[in-house]
Amino acid sequence: MSNHALEQATASSGQRSTDAESTAAVRLERVTHEYGSSGDRAVTALRNVSVTVQTGEIVGLEGPSGSGKSTILHAVTGLLVPIDGTVELLGTDLTGLSDRKRTRLRRQHIGIVFQRFHLLPSLSARANVALPLVQAGVPTATRRERAETLLERVGLADRTGHLPGELSGGERQRVAIARALVTDPDVIVADEPTGELDTATGADVLDLLTDIGRNRAVLVASHDDATLSVADRVVGLRDGRVVTDGR
Amino acid sequence: MSLQRIAVRTRAVVGLALAQLRRAPGRTALTVVAVMLAVLSVTLLASLGVGVVQTGEDGLENANRDIWISSDPIDPAASGTANPIVGSHGVSADITERDDISSASPIAMHEVYIGTESGDLERTSAVGVHETHDGFDFEAGGGFETVLNVSAGEHLEHQRTGEPTNEEIVLDPNTAETLDVSVGDTVFLGTSRETAQDHEFTVVGIAAYYSQYLGSDAEAVPLTDLQAVAGTAGTDRATFITASVEDGADRDAVSDDLAAEYPAYDVRTSDEQVGAMFEERSLVLASGATLVGLALVGGIVLTINLFALVAYQQRDELAALRAIGLSRWVLAGTIGVQGLVIGLFGGLAGLAATPVLTMALNHLASSVVGFDSLLQTPLEVYVAGLALAIVVGTVVAVVTGWRAGRYARLEHLEG
Numbered sequence: 001m002s003n004h005a006l007e008q009a010t011a012s013s014g015q016r017s018t019d020a021e022s023t024a025a026v027r028l029e030r031v032t033h034e035y036g037s038s039g040d041r042a043v044t045a046l047r048n049v050s051v052t053v054q055t056g057e058i059v060g061l062e063g064p065s066g067s068g069k070s071t072i073l074h075a076v077t078g079l080l081v082p083i084d085g086t087v088e089l090l091g092t093d094l095t096g097l098s099d100r101k102r103t104r105l106r107r108q109h110i111g112i113v114f115q116r117f118h119l120l121p122s123l124s125a126r127a128n129v130a131l132p133l134v135q136a137g138v139p140t141a142t143r144r145e146r147a148e149t150l151l152e153r154v155g156l157a158d159r160t161g162h163l164p165g166e167l168s169g170g171e172r173q174r175v176a177i178a179r180a181l182v183t184d185p186d187v188i189v190a191d192e193p194t195g196e197l198d199t200a201t202g203a204d205v206l207d208l209l210t211d212i213g214r215n216r217a218v219l220v221a222s223h224d225d226a227t228l229s230v231a232d233r234v235v236g237l238r239d240g241r242v243v244t245d246g247r
Numbered sequence: 248m249s250l251q252r253i254a255v256r257t258r259a260v261v262g263l264a265l266a267q268l269r270r271a272p273g274r275t276a277l278t279v280v281a282v283m284l285a286v287l288s289v290t291l292l293a294s295l296g297v298g299v300v301q302t303g304e305d306g307l308e309n310a311n312r313d314i315w316i317s318s319d320p321i322d323p324a325a326s327g328t329a330n331p332i333v334g335s336h337g338v339s340a341d342i343t344e345r346d347d348i349s350s351a352s353p354i355a356m357h358e359v360y361i362g363t364e365s366g367d368l369e370r371t372s373a374v375g376v377h378e379t380h381d382g383f384d385f386e387a388g389g390g391f392e393t394v395l396n397v398s399a400g401e402h403l404e405h406q407r408t409g410e411p412t413n414e415e416i417v418l419d420p421n422t423a424e425t426l427d428v429s430v431g432d433t434v435f436l437g438t439s440r441e442t443a444q445d446h447e448f449t450v451v452g453i454a455a456y457y458s459q460y461l462g463s464d465a466e467a468v469p470l471t472d473l474q475a476v477a478g479t480a481g482t483d484r485a486t487f488i489t490a491s492v493e494d495g496a497d498r499d500a501v502s503d504d505l506a507a508e509y510p511a512y513d514v515r516t517s518d519e520q521v522g523a524m525f526e527e528r529s530l531v532l533a534s535g536a537t538l539v540g541l542a543l544v545g546g547i548v549l550t551i552n553l554f555a556l557v558a559y560q561q562r563d564e565l566a567a568l569r570a571i572g573l574s575r576w577v578l579a580g581t582i583g584v585q586g587l588v589i590g591l592f593g594g595l596a597g598l599a600a601t602p603v604l605t606m607a608l609n610h611l612a613s614s615v616v617g618f619d620s621l622l623q624t625p626l627e628v629y630v631a632g633l634a635l636a637i638v639v640g641t642v643v644a645v646v647t648g649w650r651a652g653r654y655a656r657l658e659h660l661e662g
Contacts, residue, residue: 077570079570100574103569103572103574104572106570106572107571107572107573108572110572112570112571114567114570118563118564118566118567118570119567120263120266120267120564120567120568121270122266122267122269122270123263123266127266131568131571131573132571132572132573134255134256134259134260134263134573134577135256135572135573135574135577136252137249137251137252137253137255137256138255139251139255140255140258140259179571180571183572
């Protein structure tokens, strides 16, 4: 199952952009978002932010805590809907979709890599990788086969039956990357993917991320210069605004 | 959605739920224990409620009397003036003459003082009856039987003396223990401290038969002896007259006839008598009902809290599952299956512990207040307990799982 044939997958899910930039994998257009109730207590996380990520491109998001990096990742994955602006995934505006449809699009087209891995400690590496396929109703044997193939690809062929607690930090992040890839997504979103790893392990994980990201759109949020160095383009954020966009 | 997809997801959800339960065996065991306690709180209190009703009904059924005639008040704790039926033997004899009545006899109740030569006097209740019967379940000794046949019209006023003639008594086990007497010993009995020394009775048996109906220690004494001691032999006072109808006679019709014949008295069938006794104990019954209600509400609240906590403890995992694209139904199912498994084991453990604890509490109740089988556990009690554990447990778990899915955000994945 390849999701790169995006037109088929998204044609029934919502509006499609018709302008020249509709081929962008991710496009945020004048996005503004606030947390909290309206009024004095509301915190503006994003102000009029526009970012585009093409397929095959690795884009870094740089900025201090509270600058809006995570909010952009949330918006791209459809986990939040901004109060203003549009968020297009493969030409489909997520802001107009129901929670259920956004979840389906996320499952089909996005792979997420978390800073703290967030593997289920009760499941083996193989079962963790196979989890996203459960929702699609993929039979057990197929799930297992695909998970083992991906674990082999990230260099963990001999760790498939291990629980996360039995793996090192680097190995856990590799499992998480394999899990992000199991649905063959068009977009990879990584939030501080090396934040919990030492320098050498972090470099290995970045190599893996850039390798698998060649034919996809990758969005990486990080404080770390070494992590951002693998990006084709870095978007700088301060106080919810884009302050730089380029190398 | 194809059936195969549903089957695949269902299997995965069950596997996921069991894996989560296995991951923290200590926490799972504690949750099972908590459900067991919730079930026990419901089954034991429901057993108490059932037992209260059943004890009252059994009491009248064991008496084997179909019709009860009384006149307010029928408070067994009241003194002799509250034995409102005057000329009770005569009334009993008249009633027995009817073709549809096989027998009738009076029962009197008095507060009395009882003691031994060496000990202090104890205040207790005495029930005056014509004879004891097999239902007494004597712990020691046997019963008594007065010589004259009340139902046959004997023992009328002119045939009785003002002094006790049988001088036999069946003591409650607690009273016997307090007085340190056994079968064959002699006790004093009177309606006041001053007159207690005047009458001596021989202990012929030990039984808690009347105690279990009155809720306090009660001694059985021949009716005419009790009347003589109480000074009501002349007026022949009694609290009740009980009657049995002939085989084939319509109990309700006979009751109506008697009510018409004796308008001054309350005539009830044994079923109605249960209702009348409970009306008088409405406060106790209301308390019992409140306790049962609170047990149910408490059990449900405990179960809701429990599974909300189960979902809360897994919020990070749920947030991650939601982020990687699993639907809220799958998340709710995962928590729901955990609820089902915990509810099943907790429920079965609660049901298994119910008869053991019921037996222990019954033993305690029997030794402290004299009620045998106060807690009773019909099938319905077990069904209610298991339903609480499984149905409420599963439903609450699914709902909390669903809500947890709604609030599962990436915020839970940071920090």
